[in-house]
Each structure stands twice: as structure tokens, then as C-alpha cells.
Amino acid sequence: MSALTVREPQLALEPRLLSRTSCAAPLPALSRAREREHLLAEIEASGLTGRGGGGFPTATKLRAVALGRSPIVVANGTEGEPASSKDKVLIAANPHLVIDGAVTAARLVGATDVVIAAGRADGRGIAALEHAVAERRGFDQGIALGVVAAPDRFVAGEEKALVNWLNGGQAKPTVDRPFERGVRGRPTLVQNVETLANLALIARHGADWFRELGTPQEPGSALVTVRGAVRAPGVAEIELGTTLRDVLAGFGGLTAIPQAFLLGGYFGTWVSARDALDLPFTNESLRPLGASLGARLVIALPQDACGLAETARVVRYLGRESAGQCGSCYFGLPAIATAFEMLAGGTADAPQALERLSRLVPQVEGRGACSLPTGATRLVTSALRVFAHEVDGHRAGRCCAPRRPAVLPVPDLHEHEWS
DSSP, X not given: OOOOEEOOOOSSSSOOTTOGGXXXXXXXXXXXXXXXXXXXXXXXXXXXXXXXXXXXXXXXXXXXXXXXXXXXXXXXXXXXXXXXXXXXXXXXXXXXXXXXXXXXXXXXXXXXXXXXXXXXXXXXXXXXXXXXXXXXXXXXXXXXXXXXXXXOOTTTTSHHHHHHHHTTSXXXXXXXXXXXXXXXXXXXXXXXXXXXXXXXXXXHHOHHHHTTSBOSSSBSEEEEEEEESBSSOEEEEEETTOBHHHHHHTTTOBSSOEEEEEESSTTSEEEEHHHHTTSBSSHHHXXXXXXXOTTTEEEEEETTSOHXXXXXXXXXXXXXXXXXXXXHHHXXXXXXXXXXXXXXXXXXXHHHHHHHHHHHHHHHTTOSSSSHHHXXXXXXXXXXXXXXXXXXXXXXXXXXXXXXXXXXOOOOOTTOOOO
């Protein structure tokens, strides 16, 4: 996978998440119940939602864990999404802001233990976190900080999988709900590192300051990874509600006329460029297209690329990444990948591939212990819709973009383990 550059924050009033000055102001003490309740109310008023892909209201999650005894906080920076780099960039650029957010969350829910998880392949991020923790020794009174390097698998960063691994098991999803029974059997708050960084900023500056950016329904800024047919692929902070066209302009603009965008990651959705280019970058605006912000990833697919071939590679990868615990996923995703490859390859069996997909997708969608089956089928369904004009050619044995270099990065993770 090619390295991505860190872009200066685009289209925001001032740098927030990626600026080291974001740690300059002191954090509230939160030593009294009244202070904790005040900050929880501020977080609720800010409208902050999870930045890891799920978009769950942060204040609601904090309150649920705060009801338990002896909770634990896990800062999730594993970022298993192969095409995304936003969390890696944040951890490397501003580890203290991530730790500030994790410590603040711990004080809010009554936790004394904080675990910060990054992917094993992210050596730069792990080193940055360990150095920052060492610098804070004796500073975060009453909070024990630890950094762990988690397995590099697609679903290993799912919160139930991460908790299972922290408990000594494999990094595979379970049925336990972490906020009830998580690490060491204790209530556990698992929160994405970007969400925690925003929490620290709200603790310092308040809900009204946070809402100076974004829209009333989706306030704030967000880190976004942009790649594909753009001049300067990388990661930048953008204001939510900025049009996709302006987001791309912040990355140097397009290098080719796009036919489609993949939004949200490999659990995301293909949307036609015509439909999406002038929409605000918010969940509300993307919902009519069946899309969402997800992992805040945008990949611009040029006209001379084959959307079916690109999707086939990703679906095969997702099938390989199954945890092997649920039959619908373990058997269903490889079968879907094979059918999609038949269609994308324009083989003699291509006409039957569509029939197989129409039969297999409903059998897999919504099944299993995690979101892998649903995410993969969402990608497949959107590809068949957006690239429908290519399907007839493939069924007749003609590929629209033979031998073109791949656009979507698909890592070879065969050597990585679940433990």
C-alpha cells in the first residue's frame, strides 16, 4: 500500500485534531459528580458521535458504561480498514490529544484503567503512544495507562473482537456486549481514538465551540482519507457539511474524470460521481444514495478503471478475512466472491453469476456475530447498481478496463494471526 501524505487541515476555521496546540488548555478536574455531570451534558449538547464508523452518540455510550462498577476504557486505534489512514495519522501527529480524551472518558465513567490499542503494523503510531505515555508518567493521577499492539485483521478492531483479544482470546467478535461485560468481565468503554480526541477538545472548549463547524445535525470536523484519482492523496481534517467536490479540491483536485466514488470504506457504498459530487459530506445527505460516512474514506474511481474488477478484489479479500465463526460468513462470502469474480472476469459462466449473486446475497446479509457479512453484501449490491452499464459487457465476455493497475489497495494478510 502506498504511503499517504498528511495534508494541512482543509476548509476548517482553524486546525483542531491535527494541531499540537489543541493540548494547550487545561482539562477540567472532574473530581466532583457535579463536574462530571456538567461535562456529560456538554458532550450531549455537542452532538458528538463515534468517528470509527458506527456513528453512535458518544454521551449515550459514556452514560451506559458509567452505570457499571469498576469500568475500563479502551481507546481503539486499530484501524483495520485497509484503505484508511486517518487514525494512524492522528495517533502519530497528536498522541497526547488521544490520551487526553481517553483519560477524560475514564474520569467521566469512573475508570482507573485505560488501554490504548493500535495495529501491530503501525510501528510509528505505537512508538508515538509509548513515548507520550512515558512523558505523562505521574501526570494522570489515579489512571493506569497502557499501550497494546493488536492483530492486523479486518474485523480485529471491531469492539467485541478487541475486547475478546484483550481477555486473552482471539481477536474475533463475540456475543458479549462490552458495556455490560468487557475486559476482565468489567463494563468497558471501547471508543475510537478520533472520537476521544474530540471529547478532549469539547472538555476544553465546550459544546458551542465544537458546533462552530459542521451542520446542526452533524456538527464538528472529521478526519478524512482521500485516495484514488486525486493529485495529493492523504489525510486531512475537513468541516462536516463541505461538499464532496470541495473536499476533493482540498486534496489537489481530481486527476481524471471520476465515474464513481467508494464512500465509507470496504463496508461502504459505491455511488456514481454524478449523484455525489455536489452533496454535502454528511450522513444525512448521503443517506438517499444508500451511503454513509462510515470510516470517512473517499476513493475516486477514474473512468478507465473497472468497477466490477475492483469490487471483486475487495470482496475476495473480505471473504479471506472472515473470523470463521458463522457459517453464513465463512461459506457465504467466498461463494459471493467467486460469483463476483466470474462476472468481473467475463468468463463463460458470467451470465449465471448474476443469478448466483441474487440468491446468495440475501442469505448472507444481516447474518453473523459482526458486521462483516452485511458490509460485504452492501458493497456488492452497490457495485451491481452503480456499474450496471458494465455488467452487460462483462456478461458478453468484454471487460471495460483490461490490464489496468488496481486502484483499491488490498493487503495480503495471510501471514497475520488472530492472536
